[in-house]
Amino acid sequence: xxxxxxxxxxxxxxxxxxxxxxxxxxxxxxxxxxxxxxxxxxxxxxxxxxxxxxxxxxxxxxxxxxxxxxxxxxxxxxxxxxxxxxxxxxxxxxxxxxxxxxxxxxxxxxxxxxxxxxxxxxxxxxxxxxxxxxxxxxxxxxxxxxxxxxxxxxxxxxxxxxxxxxxxxxxxxxxxxxxxxxxxxxxxxxxxxxxxxxxxxxxxxxxxxxxxxxxxxxxxxxxxxxxxxxxxxxxxxxxxxxxxxxxxxxxxxxxxxxxxxxxxxxxxxxxxxxxxxxxxxxxxxxxxxxxxxxxxxxxxxxxxxxxxxxxxxxxxxxxxxxxxxxxxxxxxxxxxxxxxxxxxxxxxxxxxxxxxxxxxxxxxxxxxxxxxxxxxxxxxxxxxxxxxxxxxxxxxxxxxxxxxxxxxxxxxxxxxxxxxxxxxxxxxxxxxxxxxxxxxxxxxxxxxxxxx
Amino acid sequence: xxxxxxxxxxxxxxxxxxxxxxxxxxxxxxxxxxxxxxxxxxxxxxxxxxxxxxxxxxxxxxxxxxxxxxxxxxxxxxxxxxxxxxxxxxxxx
Numbered sequence: 452x453x454x455x456x457x458x459x460x461x462x463x464x465x466x467x468x469x470x471x472x473x474x475x476x477x478x479x480x481x482x483x484x485x486x487x488x489x490x491x492x493x494x495x496x497x498x499x500x501x502x503x504x505x506x507x508x509x510x511x512x513x514x515x516x517x518x519x520x521x522x523x524x525x526x527x528x529x530x531x532x533x534x535x536x537x538x539x540x541x542x543x544x545x546x547x548x549x550x551x552x553x554x555x556x557x558x559x560x561x562x563x564x565x566x567x568x569x570x571x572x573x574x575x576x577x578x579x580x581x582x583x584x585x586x587x588x589x590x591x592x593x594x595x596x597x598x599x600x601x602x603x604x605x606x607x608x609x610x611x612x613x614x615x616x617x618x619x620x621x622x623x624x625x626x627x628x629x630x631x632x633x634x635x636x637x638x639x640x641x642x643x644x645x646x647x648x649x650x651x652x653x654x655x656x657x658x659x660x661x662x663x664x665x666x667x668x669x670x671x672x673x674x675x676x677x678x679x680x681x682x683x684x685x686x687x688x689x690x691x692x693x694x695x696x697x698x699x700x701x702x703x704x705x706x707x708x709x710x711x712x713x714x715x716x717x718x719x720x721x722x723x724x725x726x727x728x729x730x731x732x733x734x735x736x737x738x739x740x741x742x743x744x745x746x747x748x749x750x751x752x753x754x755x756x757x758x759x760x761x762x763x764x765x766x767x768x769x770x771x772x773x774x775x776x777x778x779x780x781x782x783x784x785x786x787x788x789x790x791x792x793x794x795x796x797x798x799x800x801x802x803x804x805x806x807x808x809x810x811x812x813x814x815x816x817x818x819x820x821x822x823x824x825x826x827x828x829x830x831x832x833x834x835x836x837x838x839x840x841x842x843x844x845x846x847x848x849x850x851x852x853x854x855x856x857x858x859x860x861x862x863x864x865x866x867x868x869x870x871x872x873x874x875x876x877x878x879x880x881x882x883x884x885x886x887x888x889x890x891x892x893x894x895x896x897x898x899x900x901x902x903x
Numbered sequence: 904x905x906x907x908x909x910x911x912x913x914x915x916x917x918x919x920x921x922x923x924x925x926x927x928x929x930x931x932x933x934x935x936x937x938x939x940x941x942x943x944x945x946x947x948x949x950x951x952x953x954x955x956x957x958x959x960x961x962x963x964x965x966x967x968x969x970x971x972x973x974x975x976x977x978x979x980x981x982x983x984x985x986x987x988x989x990x991x992x993x994x995x996x
Contacts, residue, residue, distance in 0.1 A: 457952055461915075
């Protein structure tokens, strides 16, 4: 065994914030459907508690065995609209409370799946679930919600987009006394992956097995340090190689943890999500990687190109390191969770428009962005529609998680604390798209040939 | 045949008398067989890497990690014990 390699690993963990971001257990609730809401709730609570009872302890044991911090242990469940549709007389908020209680009982820090998949239209339960999201997120602590409004194969459901603009705003309003945190737990997707382990967008897709372990890796700090060490002499081909090599190592660690967790919990291993997920810790920032490549500040012209290089190299390095890759896989750009992005946004260099362009080449979308509280629901719907269009046309996942800062204006700040961080309220173009949004209907699925 | 399990102990910190003695005493007490030791001193920093066989150890690796944490704190050193699989998986294809 090579001493330098051993010390390299230890340095990555001790000084460069290398960690496994999350072990997420996906649990199917399809067998808990029952027209009697009390019975359905009982089955859901029991199943989650039974399957996940050792999840947190197993994560802690693996941390101590390998010396790798595993930051989060989480649960993703079948989209609740599929379950609540069987109990049309009751509010789906009831199920949110059951999920919250189960999450608290097993000790996980988030439970995802208060979700609906409405890209092609609304099924039983979907309307009620969408309308209940603000109340559900205001009255629970651990529940995360997501709604898929579009896909490359189905097009964009603009009726859902219209609703979601209003629902995002109402969610923020109902939690205005808690820094509008409800909106930070709500994601609107296009092309949502069914095996994503990262919150707030995790849910257990209907095509998944009964129970599965998915792992999300992290490590922006490690990539940044590798680029810094390489000095200024490298050209971008060499930088891409360097990122690939680093991503390989990070992912191998994730694969090891995933396999070990799967073995200990006797649950099949699903996927490793090869993501560079930043944290507010200084150094653990995707923006700093881009700046390390030579941009004076994240948001400068050239940022989209640098991010495209980073995103692609992370995937190429990671794919070979894991037997099964999935989820969101790529570089995340959540503004309030990334020290470099926060600085760039405060200085005005990083704008919403630039972020939108960046989402065309990164792994997710407009993520953790605080917008002024007086922004109209139609403008939020417009933001969602733009983002969904980028995802739909480019056959990629895109998402919107914006937080309307109720009572605040551009330049003021929100502070969520913990992994969600905090950051400046960013100005938004206030020209109204209301007429377009209120037309409703669908944007048809795009042609998959004649690509220009 | 019992599969042998190995772990890597790393010690990093300011050099002083008796580091190797204290760490290896702990190994002996816990029933770990020391297979390899390399150490070097870079400027004032002491760096030691030990490969140990933990198959016959009286404690689980997670408990050993706590014990070495405590020992490290008392000596003002960083002592890690980590299962060898992490290094094998990260650095070997």
